Structures are given as structure tokens and as C-alpha cells.
Amino acid sequence: MSSIIILLSPEQAIVATDTLAVNLDGSPRQFTTKAFLLPHLKTIVAGTGLAGLASAWFRRVNEMMLVRSLDHLNFHTQQGLCELYGRDFGEIDGHEVSSSIYQIGVGDDGRMHGYSYSSFYDFEPRRMEYGLQMKPTAGPETEDSQRTIAQLMLAQRNLQDKEPASARVYIGGDINLIKLELDGTAIHTSLDRFPDYQEAEAAMYKGFGAA
Template identity: 30%
Template sequence: MTALVFALQDDQICVAMDTLVVSARDKMPLYFQRKFLSLPGSNLIVAGTGHAGFITGCFQYLQAHFQEATIDDLDGVVPDIFRASVRGQGGLSGLTATIYHFGYSVEEQRYVGYAYRSEHDFRSDRLRYGLGFKPVVPVTPTNDIHFPDFLIELVLEQQRQDNLLPITERVGIGGEIEFVVMSDRLINVETVHRFSSYEAESIYIEQRTEA
């Protein structure tokens, strides 16, 4: 799975995600991967949490067929696409998946967000403005928020809390933190942090590949 933190405002969206993918079987590192898709022609960011294979397949399909579609266009069609994809794969092997769309709504003339969750049969759920994160961790209220530092601290806390769990219950958070800013109809992506666990994860992935 993954760490996801976002700050959704009508004039700007900030998103931070880690890059580590772990095995569903043993929860150990498999590889590093960007967990969101940037579609500048659509003013859209697509992010995913959960079943890595399903999310990658959705990214590839959207990139191949919906390069210029707006977030408004996609909201009407992607629930059926995601359901068909799950049926084609014969299910999600007991896992869950959520696809998030963040983008500029031409209809509303502002930024909006949607979540499509497998637990809800990929029904379109409009995201509220404000802060969102998965997995959930405590947040200290503050009016002094600076991006990307605030989101980095949240993801670091997500990793810390995740590491306290038994390994079978962990999400698996690590690699690097990639940060996206959407504003003024532009998208900027950068890597803003490397976890202290990165080197150990890299060595394990290399050894796993050679085994």
C-alpha cells in the first residue's frame, strides 16, 4: 500500500506520497515506484493506494485513452472502468484499492478531488476541502503551515506509526517522498525527502531481485 497526504483547496492542491512498494505476501520491499500519474493536458493528478497491480493498470489505461479528458469528464466514466478492470482480473485477491483524482474542474472553475474506493464499488465520492491522509495519524492543529514541510512531517509520522505495528499489519511506507503542487492550471512534481530506511530497502530489493 502507501502513504498519501493531500491538502485540497479550491485554488491549489498539494499531494505527498511515498515510493515504496511491498509484497502483499510478506510485507517486505519489492521495488520503488511513483504512485501517482500526472496528466498535464488534463490538469489532473491520479493517485492510488492499495493493490499495486490494479493501480498500475488503471494508470496505464488512463494514460493511453484519456490524455486530454478533464476531471469532470472522467468522473462520469471511471467507476465503470474500474469495476470492469477488477472483473477482468478476477478480483483484487482479498486486497482493497482506492483511486484518487485531483484536478481543475472546468465546470466549476476551481480545483476539486474525488475518491473511488473498491470497498464502495468505486462509487464517485467528492472529497471535502481541507487536509486528507491515509493511513490516519494524529495531527497537531496549527495555523503556521508551510509546504512541503508540513506534508513531509505527516508522512514521516505515518511511517513511524506504521513501523510500530506487527509486520503483517503494516502498510509499508518508505523510499522517498514525492510532492505535487497544482495551482494556476500548472502541475509541479519534485522529490522532497529520502527516508532513513531507503538504503536498507534498496539493499533488500537488490538481494531479492538476485535471489
């Protein structure tokens, strides 16, 4: 359960995520990083859904895989994610949790490309279109406007807060952003912080102490 906002063009990629991870009941568990930079591949790996899958996949790519580029990595990703998910993440405490992984970076043709992989489709690679993409939706009136990324993520959260707790995507913490250029130059920054950050943090420590 996460927010992700991606702005993809042939020359540049921007990936923004929130940092809130929750328990299965929706209560705050921790703050965490959900997008990771692989400078040697000029690639960003990000994830939504099950906490820990994106970071586990990042470690596997970074420490165990011999690949030369984003497209070379894409060739091996479906099999690798199916193995990782089935072994360590397919069922958590008796609950099946769907997840998506995104890999965005410089392709073999020298242009920026993106691929998405969903556990719902057995992590089959799907080429991402250029333009603005986000999950969950922020509403048609915001997706077609010139809203900033921080405003879009707040709109996502406002919509999700209206959903039943069992169906809600929980969004919070900080808004982290990675901007990647074709030459590999990257900026990783924190854009903003949700107003209930301290409240969520207090709930995390309270829950940790009760565990």
C-alpha cells in the first residue's frame, strides 16, 4: 500500500513515493524508503503494495545479478520476481497481498524507459507510456491539471481517506523524489511531509512498545 507518482519522458524520469508502511489492519508500522537508485544501471527500482518487496528486489539486483542495462534487467525480472515473491512474500500472516514493482531508467536505445510488474499478472513486464502516471488515482480534475507532485499526492490521500479501511491505500510520512537524467545524473530529495507525521510516528512507537 503506497503512493507512487511517475513522470516519464524520453529524456528524464521523476519518481515520487510516500514513506508510510502499515500493518495489515492499517495502523502505522514504520517509515521506509520505497524507491531506490541503481547508478551503475542508470535505473530506479520502486515498489507499491507489500512492504519489503522492492528493497529485497533492489538488493538482489545490486548484489546477485550480472546485468548491463535496464533492458537487460527487464529480460530477467519476471522470473526473478516470481521466485522472490513466491519464496518470501506471497503470503503474509495468512493474507495474500498484491504488489507492483517499477523499473525506470536509460534503455539500450539511449532513451528513458519504464516497466511495471504486478504480482496480479505474475510480474509480466509491461512497458510504461510517456507522461504522468500514478497509483492510486488522484481524481480526473487533478491528473489533467498542472498540480505539483506534492499536491497530487495529497489529492491521492484525500480520495483514499474516503474509502473503507479494508479497501484503503494508506499514504503518509514524507514525499520522497528521485529525478534521473540520461547521463545518470540523479537528485534524491524529500519534497514535503504530511501533516500527521508526528501522530503516525507516535502510534508506531506505541505499537512497538506493546509488541
